[in-house]
Amino acid sequence: MDTPSTRESGEIASLLTDVAALRTAVLSEAKAFLADWDALESAAPGVENLARYLALRHHDLRPLQRRLMRLGLSSLGRLESRVLETLDAVAGALSALAGGDKPPIASEAGFFAGEARLASAGDDLFGPPPATRRTRIMVTLPSEAAGDPGLVIDLARRGMDVARINCAHDGSVAWLAMASHVRTASELFGRRITVLMDIAGPKIRTEAVATPDKKARLEAGARLRLCAAGAPRVDADVAFAATVSLPELVLRLSVGDRVLYDDGKLQAVAESLTEGEAILRVVRTKTGGAKLKPEKGLNLPDTALGLSPLTTKDEADLDAVITCADMIGYSFVSRPEDIDMLETALARRGAAARRLGLVAKIERPEAIRNLPRLIARAAAGRRPFGVMIARGDLAAEIGFERLAEMQEEILWICEAAHVPAIWATQVLEDLVKTGVPSRGEMTDAAMAARAECVMLNKGPEIGMALDVLETLLARMEGHLAKKTPTLRPLRSW
Known part of the structure; x- marks a missing residue:
């Protein structure tokens, strides 16, 4: 059997060093995650593996992956359920390629225990x-x-x-x-x-609504009033209005916060706020506009509702x-x-x-x-x-x-x-x-x-x-x- 060239041997040794260093870093950094989760002393196997996975994914593995792929080894791209087991298997293969001692190989059951x-x-x-x-x-x-x-x-x-x-x-x-x-x-x-x-x-939804007529649709540039309580109020400047199922929605909005309606069919931004009311300006709708209806969901991705x-x-x-x-x-x-x-x-x-x-x-x-x-x-x-x-x-x-x-x-x-x-x-x-x-x-x-x-x-x-x-x-x-x-x-x- 041909032995690797000196250049190849150096690359394999370098890879083995890098994989060993990565393993050490993963174990060390995983402890910080477990401590943050109050699970350092009694983590379930899945939680422990998750901490190792997150530690691993905080590293840019792309250069290492390409070097491993060239040798026909695992690129570490499918190790979610078995972080340490995969790193150990790669290190073992590299050690064998380098002509060193072959470390113990995990049993099939041990390697795939996370999947089980x-x-x-x-x-x-x-x-x-x-x-x-x-x-x-x-x-x-x-x-x-x-x-x-x-x-x-x-x-x-x-x-x-x-x-x-x-x-x-x-x-x-x-x-x-x-x-x-x-x-x-x-x-x-x-x-x-x-x-x-x-x-x-x-439930964060519209309740009673007021519109100019039954066929009216909200288009980009239109203004919409959200009311924390009472009947929805329209006027010459704001032709659409709705009360909401949770008054906190209106009370905790800030100017510039986004509001999405009906699974994102409409997106608006809070333009001004008064006591118990918020005026929104529509910035995007589906083609043809969106009808304002009761019992439609509202999402507030920028607002801490504290609910x-x-x-x-x-x-x-x-x-x-x-x-x-x-x-x-x-x-x-x-x-x-x-x-x-x-x-x-x-x-x-x-x-x-x-x-x-x-x-x-x-x-x-x-x-x-x-x-x-x-x-x-x-x-x-x-x-x-x-x-x-x-x-x-x-x-x-x-x-x-x-x-x-x-x-x-x-x-x-x-x-x-x-x-x-x-x-x-x-x-x-x-x-x-x-x-x-x-x-x-x-x-x-x-x-x-x-x-x-x-x-x-x-x-x-x-x-x-x-x-x-x-x-x-x-x-x-x-x-x-x-x-x-x-x-x-x-x-x-």
């Missing part, structure tokens, strides 16, 4: 996936599901693994009926179908959630203290609440910044935990142009922490609503196969969308697992 923990966490939270695909399918139940058990059974027959009940709609009687139909379907098909109930959180994610309504709804659900969806969670608040509320309800899984909905910039802290705090609770990438509100909050980048990063963070993720909002939306998908949404749905669960919203063609997604996810299973391509045989050429 993630799979187990997904099973605990959602239930086991079907044999044909790793990614579960969640479906938001419509209101009519309460009175139509056949609808729920049909969804289960087509592949629904998780039923979502939105507590912003209907009431406890309807929720109990929906959950009962899900249990019946689960028994009928002989597999575990779980129930997620989303508590509403502080509790657990409202009085949510507290009351928890009793029904404990009775009906397998897991609870937590809206507007942003800080570790928000996890503590919910845990305290659940603890007051005794042993029945201990079995509930928890899903943190990531929908605001603060939640993104605090995601590692949220994961570390939730891990301390020892209940099944997952993260929902709530892409509707998230896009409005951080900007549509950043969404694609951010949803990838959230997937990486969750994989590093061995936390299952839900890919949510507008998946196959055109297909669900009209029966005909767009090309772009088919690609989006295919990429959802990297999450542990993908959520479909309700709509008239939800059954057809389930059929398509079931097939699509099963096919994509043969091509990728997370960031790793799986090279099944190609049949098209």
Whole structure:
């Protein structure tokens, strides 16, 4: 066997030194993250790996990656669930190439232990996936599901693994009926179908509105008055007005703060503020303008609202959630203290609440910044935990142009922490609503196969969308697992 040239030997030795130095730095820097998360002494394996991953990603690895790729070694690009194991494997390969002592090699089970923990966490939270695909399918139940058990059974027959009940709609009687139909379907098909109930959180919406006429639309340059209380007031200068569901929205705005309406169909900026009112100037709308309507969502990405994610309504709804659900969806969670608040509320309800899984909905910039802290705090609770990438509100909050980048990063963070993720909002939306998908949404749905669960919203063609997604996810299973391509045989050429 030919030995490497002197030049090659020097490069391999240099690489080995660099990888060893990186490993040392990662271990040292990870301790700072664990200390910040109050997890230095008792971190779960996933939290410990997450700290190492974040430490690693604070380094620019691109030059090192290219040098490793040239030698046919791992480029470190797929180590989310196994940071130290991958660094050690690369160091071992380099040592062997250099002709040095071959260090012990981790067993296959040891190397892929992070993947196994993630799979187990997904099973605990959602239930086991079907044999044909790793990614579960969640479906938001419509209101009519309460009175139509056949609808729920049909969804289960087509592949629904998780039923979502939105507590912003209907009431406890309807929720109990929906959950009962899900249990019946689960028994009928002989597999575990779980129930997620989303508590509403502080709804930030328009209420009463005033417009010049029914056909009037807000265009760029128009002015809009938001009122904290009372009837919406229009005048010669401001022809559109709306009251809001949360007075704090108006009271905490500052001049220059952005306000987005109806999932970003309109963007405005606070122009002036008076007691109990804010005048906004519209800077962008969808083509043709936007109608001002009641019960439309508002997002304030620049404004610190200081709202509790657990409202009085949510507290009351928890009793029904404990009775009906397998897991609870937590809206507007942003800080570790928000996890503590919910845990305290659940603890007051005794042993029945201990079995509930928890899903943190990531929908605001603060939640993104605090995601590692949220994961570390939730891990301390020892209940099944997952993260929902709530892409509707998230896009409005951080900007549509950043969404694609951010949803990838959230997937990486969750994989590093061995936390299952839900890919949510507008998946196959055109297909669900009209029966005909767009090309772009088919690609989006295919990429959802990297999450542990993908959520479909309700709509008239939800059954057809389930059929398509079931097939699509099963096919994509043969091509990728997370960031790793799986090279099944190609049949098209």
